[in-house]
Amino acid sequence: MVIPAEATIQATFGPFVTGIMLQMMLMGVIVIQTYDYYRVFVNDPLRYKLLVLVLGAISSLQCTMDYCQLYRCTVTFYGNFDKFDDTD
Numbered sequence: 001m002v003i004p005a006e007a008t009i010q011a012t013f014g015p016f017v018t019g020i021m022l023q024m025m026l027m028g029v030i031v032i033q034t035y036d037y038y039r040v041f042v043n044d045p046l047r048y049k050l051l052v053l054v055l056g057a058i059s060s061l062q063c064t065m066d067y068c069q070l071y072r073c074t075v076t077f078y079g080n081f082d083k084f085d086d087t088d
Contacts, residue, residue: 004062012084016070020066023062023063027060029060030056034053
């Protein structure tokens, strides 16, 4: 196994970690907006409420999958650089 240069790891893995941190911050915004929607718009039709619920669930699933990939790369396969590009 050839160990990649530090610059290569920083150029590829750094933006991935930064993107996940930004995604987690924006997920907090989505949760607050969803909570406010259900609190303020009580009389909206059921289809709108279900749409908001489904979109919130999809966003949560995306965050969870990205965080699992980050954990996999940094903890489970620590030091095994061949696994960086693999996905489950």
